[in-house]
Amino acid sequence: MAEMNLLQAINNALDIAMAGNDKVICFGEDVGVFGGVFRATSHLQEKYGRERCFNTPLVEQGIIGFANGLAAQGSIPVAEIQFADYIFPAFDQIVNEAAKFRYRSGNLFNVGGLTIRTPYGGGIAGGLYHSQSPEAYFAHTPGLKIVVPRNPHQAKGLLLAAIRDPNPVLFFEPKRIYRAAVGEVPEEDYELPLGQAEILKEGEDITLLAWGAQMGYLEKAAALAEKEGISCEVIDLRSILPWDIDTLARSVMKTGRLLISHEAPLTGGFAGEIAATIQERCFLYLESPITRVTGLDTPFPLVLEKEYLPDHLKIFEAIKHSVNY
C-alpha cells in the first residue's frame, strides 16, 4: 500500500498498463513531455518513449478518430481529452463511431481497446467551460461504457479494468478532488469490476446514490442526517453505463426511499433514467417520491458556483424532505 492522490493513482494505473502491455498507447493534448495539464501522464513518455506516449495536435475529433482507428488495428489506445467540456468536437467519433463499430460490422471489427480519459466537474472556479459533467450526454449510447471513480483506490482499479475491457470506455475523472482525495492504494496491479455499484454504508431509511466527486457531499449529508436519526444507505454507482439496476433496486426495496445526486443540470441528467427505472422496479415499495438533487438547468456559473453545486446542505435538506413526506 502507498498513499496516493487521485492523480497519482491514475498515473500509476497508466504506468502499470503500459508496462504490462506494449500495445497500450497514451496520447492527447500536452500529455507528452509535459505529462498533461494535470500531470496524469507524467513520466510516461520518459519511460515508454515518444511513440507510445505523445502530444497530439489540438483537435479532439482527430484524437478520437485516430484512437478509433488505432483500436480497430488491435492497439489499446488511452486517449486524453484535456477537459470534459472539450469532448464535444469528438462526439461524432464517440457516439456514431466508437459505440457502433462492433455492431455495424457484425463483429468483424471492433474498437474495444479504446479508453477515453477526461477530467470533469466543477468547484474549481472554472466557469462554463472547465466545469461540465457531461456523462449523461453519452449515457444514451448503447455500445459505450461509462465509469466514474470516487477516490484514488477506485480510480486505479477501475481505470485498469477500463483499459482492459473489450469495449470502448469513457472514464470521467473528478478533477475537483484530483489532489484533495488521498488514500491508501495497493501498489500492485488490480482491477475493480465495471458495471457494479458499491454500497459504502448500509442504512434503513433512505438510499442515497451518486458517483465521482459527488460522493463526498453524499457522505457529509448522510452524516448530518444520522445526527437527526435518519439512517442512510449510501451507494456509489461507479458505472453509469451499463448501470447496476439490481443493487440499487434491492436497496430501495429495503429503504423505501431514494435520493440521487449529480452535478450536471437536472433536465436530461442521468438521475432521470435512474428514477424512471427504479419507480418501475420498486413501485410498491416507495414511501416517497424519488428525489433528485442536481445542478440547476443553466450553464455552469463562475462566481456563484457554490450556489450552483448540489452540496451536502442541499442533499441534507432533500433527505429530510423525503423522509418527512
Add this chain to the structure above:
Amino acid sequence: MAEMNLLQAINNALDIAMAGNDKVICFGEDVGVFGGVFRATSHLQEKYGRERCFNTPLVEQGIIGFANGLAAQGSIPVAEIQFADYIFPAFDQIVNEAAKFRYRSGNLFNVGGLTIRTPYGGGIAGGLYHSQSPEAYFAHTPGLKIVVPRNPHQAKGLLLAAIRDPNPVLFFEPKRIYRAAVGEVPEEDYELPLGQAEILKEGEDITLLAWGAQMGYLEKAAALAEKEGISCEVIDLRSILPWDIDTLARSVMKTGRLLISHEAPLTGGFAGEIAATIQERCFLYLESPITRVTGLDTPFPLVLEKEYLPDHLKIFEAIKHSVNY
C-alpha cells in the same frame, strides 16, 4: 386551407418566413438548386436568390458554426442538417456554443435567430445511420429549445414559431411521415406555441404521451385499448425543451397512469426525464408505475427494424399491463 403533406407544409413555412423577412436565410447540404434531398427547400433558391438559399460544403460543424455567427450578426439562419444522424459533428457548436451564447456574454450577444431543421427517425429502411432520434442528446442542454411536429398543420405553425423565437431552436422533422402525413393546412401565416403540449384526446384511465411520428402509433394503440374498454388520454408533447410539465401532471393526476413512448433507445431517452419528474409531481396519484415503450438499447437495425420500433402493438400491450397492474 390547402391539402399538404408534411414536406410541403415545411416548404410553405420556409417560403412564408423568407418572404416576410429578408433576414431569413436557408442553407445546408444540397438545399440550393436541388431543394434538399427530401425537397423541403424546393424553389426557395429560385424565389429568393442564391444569397439567401444555398448549398454549403459538406461539413456539419461548419454549417452550424457559420449559422451561429450569422445569427449573432442579426440574421435569421435556418440551417438544415441532412439527416439527424449527421448532426453529431456539429454537437459542439450546438451544445457548447449556440446554447450558451447569450448566457456567457451576459446577453451582449445571442444567437436567438438560429433554427436547425433536421429529418429524424426510423421506419424507412435506413439502418443505423438514417434512422436515429437524437432529441434526448440535446435535451440535457439549457439554452436550447427542441420541437417535434406530428403532422403538416403542426409542422407549419411550429416551424414558423421556431424561426421567430428569440432562442436557438432544434426542429426535428419525422421523415417517416414526410409524405405519408397529409392534412389541411391554412395557407396564411400562423404560429403554434412552443413549450406547450397538446391534448389530442381526453380519457380517464391512462395518459399516453409521445411526440412526432410516434403519435401515429399512440393513436392506433389508444383505439385498440378503447375496444377493450380502456379510456386513454392522448397527449402530444410537441416541445421537448422546455417541456410542458403542468399539462402532463394535470392529466396524470386525473388518470393515475402514464405511458411514454419514443423511438430512441430506452436508457437515457427523454421518457426517463418525464417519468422522473412526473413520479415526483404526481406521487400520490399514481396507480401503477410509469411505463416507457421505446426502442431497444441498441443501435438502430435494418432488417429487423419492425421488431425494433415501439409500435402500436407494443404500446397496446403496455397499456393493458399498466391498467391491470
Add this chain to the structure above:
Amino acid sequence: MANQERTISTPEFISGNALQIATYQVLQQDGSIIPGAVVPELDQAEAGKIYRAMVFTRVLDERMLAAQRQGRVSFYLQSTGEEATTVGFAAALDDADMIMAQYREQGALAYRGFTADEFMNQLFGNDLDYGKGRQMPIHYGARDLHYMTISSPLATQIPQATGYAYGQKLAGDKRCTVTVFGEGAASEGDFHAALNMASVLRVPVIFLCRNNGYAISTPSSEQFAADGVAPRAVGYAMQAIRVDGNDVLAVIKAMQEARKIAVEHNEPVLVEAMSYRLAAHSSSDDPSGYRNKAEEDKWRAKDPILRLKNWLLSQGWWSEEQEKALYEELRQQVLEAMKRAQQRPPPPLDAMITDVYDRPTPLLQSQLEALRAHVGKYPEAYPKSAGGAKHG
C-alpha cells in the same frame, strides 16, 4: 516551426492559386499510351484480373440498380465511371494493406476477391451477411480481405485510417492503410484532423480522394473554391499527386509510388483521382434536377472500362469474343448469387442485441426476451422474425 528565415519588406500576398497541379495520365481513350509516358509494369494475367474486376463491378452495379427498381433491395449505389480508380488503387497495393473506404469502392473489394455471394448477402441483409443485416445495402466489410466495414457518416474513416496506420507502423509490419473519400467528404473537419495528424506523426497512410465532381447535387464548384483537393497537401508538408481517375494505368502507377513513400519513409501521401460520377448519387437520387446531359455525355465518352479494353486489345491480350464471354459469365454469376441470397432467411432475432457489447448486458437480455415474447404473441405482425421467435 515556420520558416522565418526569409523576410521581405513589401506586403506581398501569396495568390490563392500559387500552386497549380497537373494531372498525371498515361493512357488515352483509344487505348494508346502517351508517348514517353511512365507506365506501371503489368503482365497479362494481372491486367486481366484488373479488367475482370472492373467489368464485374459494372455488371453488379447494373444488375443491382435494376433489382432496386424492382423492389428487391431497398437501396443501391453505383460506381459507374469510377471503376479505374476503385479497382486500380487496390491493384497497386499489397493485399494485406488496410483499406478504409467511403462507400463507392466496390471495385476494390471485387479486385480483392469478395465473391458475388458475399456482395449479395450484404445487399439482401440475410443470415449470411457478415454485418448481420444491420446496415443498409452497400455497407460491405471483409476482415480477411483487410477491408474495413463501410459506415455511413462521411469522413469519419479518414482520421481512423491515420490511427490504423500508426498502429501498423508501431507493429513494424511494413504495411500501409489507404483511405478513400469523395471530394465532398474532404470538406469535413475530420479530413483536416486526419491529414495534419498523419503528417506530424509520420504515419504510413495514403489519402485517396475520388474527385468525381459532385457530392449528391452539390458540384465541386460549390464545395470549394480551390483547384481541387490536392493543393491542400502543402498545408501538411505532404507529398501529393493528381491522377486521371479514368486511366487505370496512371492510377496504378501513382498509387504504387504513393505506397513507396508511405511504407518506405513512413510518410503520408495525398492522391487525388479526377473522375466523374456518371450515375445518380444513389438509387434515391435523380441528377436531372441539378446537371445536364451534355456534361454527362462528355464524361461517358471517357469510360474507363472501354479505355482499358482498348489498351488490352492493342496489346493483343483481349478479343471481342472474350469480351462477350466475360460479360455473359459475370452476369450469370451475379444473377445466380442474387437468387441464392434472396432465398436465405433474415438474421435471427438474437442479432438485435449481439455485438452492442462484447457480451449482451442483462438489460439487453431482458429486452430481447420481452421482444421474443411479444413477437410470439403477434407473429403475423413481425414476419421476419416470427419463425425464430416461435422456435425460441
Add this chain to the structure above:
Amino acid sequence: MANQERTISTPEFISGNALQIATYQVLQQDGSIIPGAVVPELDQAEAGKIYRAMVFTRVLDERMLAAQRQGRVSFYLQSTGEEATTVGFAAALDDADMIMAQYREQGALAYRGFTADEFMNQLFGNDLDYGKGRQMPIHYGARDLHYMTISSPLATQIPQATGYAYGQKLAGDKRCTVTVFGEGAASEGDFHAALNMASVLRVPVIFLCRNNGYAISTPSSEQFAADGVAPRAVGYAMQAIRVDGNDVLAVIKAMQEARKIAVEHNEPVLVEAMSYRLAAHSSSDDPSGYRNKAEEDKWRAKDPILRLKNWLLSQGWWSEEQEKALYEELRQQVLEAMKRAQQRPPPPLDAMITDVYDRPTPLLQSQLEALRAHVGKYPEAYPKSAGGAKHG
C-alpha cells in the same frame, strides 16, 4: 472543379514544401526601417495611441499576474510578447469591423477603448461585469466595441466569423470580420470548415493566426509538420501573407491590405503573424517543464514594445520622460480600477437563471426560488449571495 487542363505523363509528386512563404517585416529591433520597405501611413497621434495600448496591455498583464499570485483573482492569461500583433491588427481596422478573438487579444480591446474599469469588472466578475460573473477571468466582450465575448472552446469562433461576415456582406455594410486564433487552435476541424466555407461563399473575413510557437506545452513542431499555417491558404484558393508579429508597422500594413481584399472584393484572407508566447500559457502553467530559457531569451530580445518605442524615439515622437510618465499613469490607472472592481459586490442571485433563454422558463424560476430559500436558510454557507437572498 479542379484544373484538369494540364496533364503530365510522369508520376511527379508535388513536394510538401512546394510553397515557401517569406515573412513581411519593415521595422528592425533598433527602431530603424528596412531600407525600401513598404510602411503604413501613421501619424504621431495614431502612433501614440497604438503605443499606449501596447503599454497598457503590458502593464495590465503584469499587474494581474501578480494579483493572481496574491489570490485576488482565480486565473489570468498574459499576452506578453504579442502586443504588436494584438494591438496592430485592431489599429488596421475600421472600429466597427467585428472582432472574434481567441483569448490572448486584450491588446485589441485596449486599442478600441475598453477601460481599465471594464477590464477589471470582468476579471473580478462583479456586478458590473457585462458577462455577469459567469465566465473565467479574461473572457471579455464589448458590444459597442464590436468585440465578441470570448468563449473557451477553441476555434469555434472561426466558422462563426465566416457566418458573421456573410451577414455583413448581405447587409451591404462594407465591413469585415476579423477572427484571431492560435496556431494550435488552427488544428481544429472548425478551422478547415471556416476557411473553406469563406472562400467558396466569398465572405469578407480575415483569418488572423497568431503563431506564437506553442499551444500550452506543445511546440508547433508537434502541432504540424508544415511551414506554419499560411501555406494552407492555397488549399482554399485564398490569398495569404505571413508577417513578423513583433513588428507593429508590418502587422498594420499587412492587415490594412488584407482588409482591402476582404471588403473591396468580398474575399477571405489568411494572415499569419509570427511571434512567441513569452509568458507562461496562463497563470496555471509553468513553462520550465517544456522549454528552455535560452529560447525565451532569444525572443525577449525581440520585444515588440521596445521595437516600437525605438521607432518612436527615432521619429522624435517620444522621450524617456514621456515613457516614464506613461508607465506611471497606466500603472496607477490599473491599480485604482482594480481596487474599485474588487470592492464591488458579486452579481445578484437572479443572474443564475437569466440569459439562459430570453426569459426564464417556469422551471428555472422555481429552481431559483428553491435556491433562494435554501440560501436564506444557510446564509453563512453561501456568503456571495446570502445578502441578496435575504433581501429577496
